[in-house]
Amino acid sequence: MSTYVMADIHGCYTDFMNMLKKIDFKEDDKLIIAGDILDRGPENYEMLKWLENKPDNIEIIMGNHDEMFIEDVCSLKAQAQRECDLKANYKYISRYDHSFDKYKTVYGLIYDQNVTLGELKKWAIIMADFELIKELNIGGRDYIIVHAGYIDEDCLRRRGIDRKNGEDKLQYMLTAKEQFYVWAREEALIAGGKKDTTIIAGHTPTISNSAFYTGGTVFKYVNEDINSVIYDIDCGCVFRKKYKEGNLACIRLEDEKIFYLED
Ligand SMILES: [Mn+2]
Incomplete structure (x- = not known):
């Protein structure tokens, strides 16, 4: 029995299935998907159909894109109490809420897949x-x-980085712990990990210009003082058509072996 972690599938359903084949994922194995199953990728519908019958040995942790999808559906549901045409509701909300369906995932589901509000x-x-x-x-x-x-x-007060100017500007702010789990970027490194623990996250692709940049391999940060390790396993799978260094990674916790979709 092995325990695997993947992250940031972002609607790349075929890549996800190919990775399951690659690791020879079996019924007595476990997989934890560290969030962001939707947005940006080509197969959001396939991902959601799969989710309906998700095997019990696969568990999904909330990502910010998953959270945004739930919020989008809540907006549509609230609007639907006034009008019944899903497409009309979609157009109405898009007009005043610019954060609504930012990645056009709901749009694709409604217009290309003809899904219902139900x-x-x-x-x-x-x-x-x-x-x-x-x-x-x-x-x-x-x-x-x-x-x-x-x-x-x-540790709710954190030191943020003003990324717009790229400078290390102090900005103390009260951060909800749970918001941090779902949305943190470089702050996750600044927070420094946890004593005697290995943290596995995704969210910031290791192909993007950030503290996690590796050029498309798994990022690993070791803090020997507190015996803590931080992994970022989002290797930018969804961007790999555009940037060839993008990849889908999967880590097996028993031996911390890392598998890549593209070797
Ligand atoms: Mn994310």
Whole structure:
């Protein structure tokens, strides 16, 4: 029995299936998907149909794109109480809410796949049950799996980075711990990990210009002082048509072996 973690599938359903084949994923294995199953990729519909009958040995942690999908469906549902045509509702909300369906995922589902509000609601309800964090112990080592980053409960004040100017500007702000799990970027590194624990997250592709940049391989940060490790396993799979260094990674926790879709 092995325990695997993947992240940021972003509607790349075929790549996801190919990775399951590559790791020879079996019924007695476990997989944790560290968030962001939707948006940007070509097969959001296939991903959601798969989600309806998701095997019990696969668990999904909430990502920011999953959260945004749930919010979009809630907006549509609220509007639907006034009008009944899903396409009319979609157009109406898009006009005043510019954060609505930012990646045109709901648009594709409605206009290309002809899904109903009932289907959208069914998927959003499943996704609203995604846990925000998963803690497990494998071979005596503690692991934490989150979408974006981990921060200690008593550490709500953080030092942010003003990324617009690229300078290390102090901006103390009160951050909800759970928001941090789902949305953190470089702050996850600044927060410094957790004593005697390995944190596995995705969210920031290792092909983008950030502290996690590796050129498309898994990013690993070791803090020997507190015996903590932080992995970023989002290797930018969804961008790999555009940027050839993008890849889908999967880590097996028992031996921390990393598998790549493209070797
Ligand atoms: Mn994300």
